[in-house]
Amino acid sequence: MTHPPLIANQLRQVVGLAWSLLQQLDEAAARVKPAPDKWSPKEILGHLIDSASNNHHKFVRTLAQPHHDFVGYAQDFWVAAQHYQQAAWPSLLTLWQAYNLHLAWVIEHAAPARLAHTISIAGAGPFRLDFIMADYVEHLKHHLRQILPEAPFRSEFANVYRA
Template sequence: MKDITKKLEQHVHQCVEFLSKASVLDLETKVNPEKWSKKEILGHLIDSGINNLQRFTEIEFSSKPYKVVSYSQDDLVRVNDYQSADIMELVAFWKAINIRIKIIMEKQTSDTLAYPILLGNEEVKDLEFLMKDYVEHLEHHLHQIIKE
């Protein structure tokens, strides 16, 4: 897990630095009305962080295998109106969630990382997979924010 938490920490630092210097126009521009702006992608990462923090902690006291419940990504981005939110509020919230997630990840043992997880497609994985997948998902979207 050390590699994963180190990656998470580096990504958070890199993204916070980028967003603190980015123009509002760049962050709010939509290439297509059906696609999210960079600001909305950050909002989606907030929702992902909230949902995964809940998963990473609930698994500790839930029956096994822990069932991953999906969430309505597009609806959450729309209802939270991330496009109109203050960027620094979003950055601070996203950073705080990921600091907490990193702390939870660091507390895991080989036993807890092996907790079985039942994904939406009925595939069984473990907590370690779910935590690694969270960081990979974050990387994918950070690439959209920073590189595009």
């Protein structure tokens, strides 16, 4: 189940479903932290924007060469440093949606011969590119379930790496 057109379709479905539900949250609800050390919905969506940005680089850089060594990133620092908690919820939603629809486009158009290219991330791996693409969607669903525990996001792809 790591055929890129299927991954891209599932990504679009997840984004479409989540988009309609997330729009129903208002600013106050989006700012609520379940515990002082837990992310609010705004911070989770910010983390997902960071994930989209990092994975955009992973996808395209790994398309470019047979193996790519990629860096890790300090997730909590990224969320705090960008002040997602103070950002406007509709702006975060718009950026998150647009970035993911672009990634679906990138995944869908990945050259089949390059899907076996590999990437190592902060020394972990190597992972095949098609696995990294499927895992991206699983990571997305994992965090969306934290905001939307009732939403019917299915787990279709194996997941061993969460970032």
